Amino acid sequence: MLLSEPVARLINELMKMPGIGPKSAQRLAYYIIKTKIEDVERLIRALVDVKEKIRQCKICFNLTDSDICEYCRSLDRSDELICVVASAKDIPPIEKAGSFRGKYHVLGGLISPLDGIGPDQLTIKKLLERINQDTIKEIIVATDSDTSGEVTALYIGKILKPLGITVTRLAYGLPMGASLEYADEVTLSRAFEGRREIE
Amino acid sequence: MLLSEPVARLINELMKMPGIGPKSAQRLAYYIIKTKIEDVERLIRALVDVKEKIRQCKICFNLTDSDICEYCRSLDRSDELICVVASAKDIPPIEKAGSFRGKYHVLGGLISPLDGIGPDQLTIKKLLERINQDTIKEIIVATDSDTSGEVTALYIGKILKPLGITVTRLAYGLPMGASLEYADEVTLSRAFEGRREIE
Numbered sequence: 001m002l003l004s005e006p007v008a009r010l011i012n013e014l015m016k017m018p019g020i021g022p023k024s025a026q027r028l029a030y031y032i033i034k035t036k037i038e039d040v041e042r043l044i045r046a047l048v049d050v051k052e053k054i055r056q057c058k059i060c061f062n063l064t065d066s067d068i069c070e071y072c073r074s075l076d077r078s079d080e081l082i083c084v085v086a087s088a089k090d091i092p093p094i095e096k097a098g099s100f101r102g103k104y105h106v107l108g109g110l111i112s113p114l115d116g117i118g119p120d121q122l123t124i125k126k127l128l129e130r131i132n133q134d135t136i137k138e139i140i141v142a143t144d145s146d147t148s149g150e151v152t153a154l155y156i157g158k159i160l161k162p163l164g165i166t167v168t169r170l171a172y173g174l175p176m177g178a179s180l181e182y183a184d185e186v187t188l189s190r191a192f193e194g195r196r197e198i199e
Numbered sequence: 200m201l202l203s204e205p206v207a208r209l210i211n212e213l214m215k216m217p218g219i220g221p222k223s224a225q226r227l228a229y230y231i232i233k234t235k236i237e238d239v240e241r242l243i244r245a246l247v248d249v250k251e252k253i254r255q256c257k258i259c260f261n262l263t264d265s266d267i268c269e270y271c272r273s274l275d276r277s278d279e280l281i282c283v284v285a286s287a288k289d290i291p292p293i294e295k296a297g298s299f300r301g302k303y304h305v306l307g308g309l310i311s312p313l314d315g316i317g318p319d320q321l322t323i324k325k326l327l328e329r330i331n332q333d334t335i336k337e338i339i340v341a342t343d344s345d346t347s348g349e350v351t352a353l354y355i356g357k358i359l360k361p362l363g364i365t366v367t368r369l370a371y372g373l374p375m376g377a378s379l380e381y382a383d384e385v386t387l388s389r390a391f392e393g394r395r396e397i398e
Binding site for chain 2: 019
C-alpha cells in the first residue's frame with residue numbers, strides 16, 4: 001500500500017472529475033491535507049450549497065438558485081430574441097461579451113445520434129411551447145461549430161422556420177472546431193453581430 | 200451578476216487549489232452541478248475523512264492514519280538506512296521505483312533563506328534524535344536537484360558526517376531542475392543505485 005486508505009480514496013474521488021488526472025489528483029489531495037481545516041470546510045459548504053440550491057430555470061433551463069433565472073426575470077431584456085445554447089455554461093461567456101440582450105434557452109445537450117441523443121432528449125419541445133406562448137421573432141442558435149452543433153442548429157432551423165420565426169446561427173467569427181466555452185469576448189461579439197439565417 | 204451566488208462561490212473555492220485556474224474551476228463546478236448527489240457526497244466524505252484521519256507519523260513525519268506510519272512499523276525494512284525527503288508526497292514515487300527498502304524521514308520542506316525557512320523549521324533535530332537512538336548507518340538525501348534541495352542536502356551532510364554517519368545523495372539520474380514528484384520509475388531506480396556520498 002503506497003498511500004493510506006483515506007488519501008487513496010480522496011485521490012480516487014478527485015480523479016472522477018473532468019481534467020483531473022492521477023498527478024493533479026495527488027497534488028490536490030496533498031493540498032487538502034496541508035491546508036487549514038476552515039478552508040476545507042468552506043469548500044465543503046460551497047459543494048453542499050451548490051447541490052442544495054442550484055436547479056434549472058422553469059422557463060429556459062439555465063442554472064439558477066430560484067425558480068426562474070435572472071435572465072428570464074429581467075425586464076431589461078428583449079422577449080423577441082432567444083439565444084439557444086447547448087449548456088448553461090455557455091451563457092456566462094455570452095453575457096461577458098455583452099452584445100446579446102435577449103433571453104436564453106438551454107437545450108441540455110446537442111443532437112448526437114452516435115451517443116443516442118436525439119431531439120426528444122433535449123428541451124426543444126419546451127422551446128416550441130415558449131414560441132407558441134410568447135412574442136418571439138428570432139432564435140439565435142449559439143451552438144459550437146462542430147458536427148453536433150451544426151446538426152442541432154439545422155434541426156432547430158428546420159422545425160422553426162415553418163412557424164415564421166427567423167432562425168439565425170452565430171457568424172463564423174468563432175474558429176472552426178473551437179469550443180464556445182473558451183471563446184474570447186471580441187470573437188464572441190463579432191459572432192453575434194455577423195449571425196446569419198439558417199437556409 | 201453572471202453566475203448565481205452558490206456557483207460563483209464554489210468556483211472561487213475551487214480556484215484556491217493548486218493548478219486550478221478560472222476555466223478549470225468553472226468546468227469542475229458545472230461537473231459538480233450535473234453529477235449525482237451520491238457522487239458529491241462521496242467526494243465530501245473523502246475530504247472529511249482525510250482531514251479527520253490523516254496526521255504525521257510520530258517517528259518520520261510521513262502522512263499516516265495511525266500514530267506510526269506503515270514504513271516505520273515494517274519489520275521487512277532496514278533500520279540502518281534512512282531516506283530523507285522534503286515532503287510526504289515524495290515517498291510514493293520512491294516506493295513505486297521499488298529499489299529502496301529502508302525507512303524514511305520527512306523534513307517538512309527545504310532550507311530556503313529567501314522564504315525564511317532555515318534548518319529549525321524542518322524536522323532535522325528529530326532526525327538527529329533518531330540517529331542517536333537507532334542503528335542508522337547511512338542517510339540518503341533524496342531532495343530535488345534545485346538550489347533548496349542541494350543546500351538542504353549539503354547542510355544535512357555537514358551536520359551528520361561528524362557523527363560517523365554515511366550521508367549520500369541520489370545520483371544524477373534525475374534530470375537537473377526536475378521535480379522528484381514527476382520522475383519516472385526507471386530514472387528513480389537508477390538514481391537510487393548511483394547515489395554518491397556528499398563530500
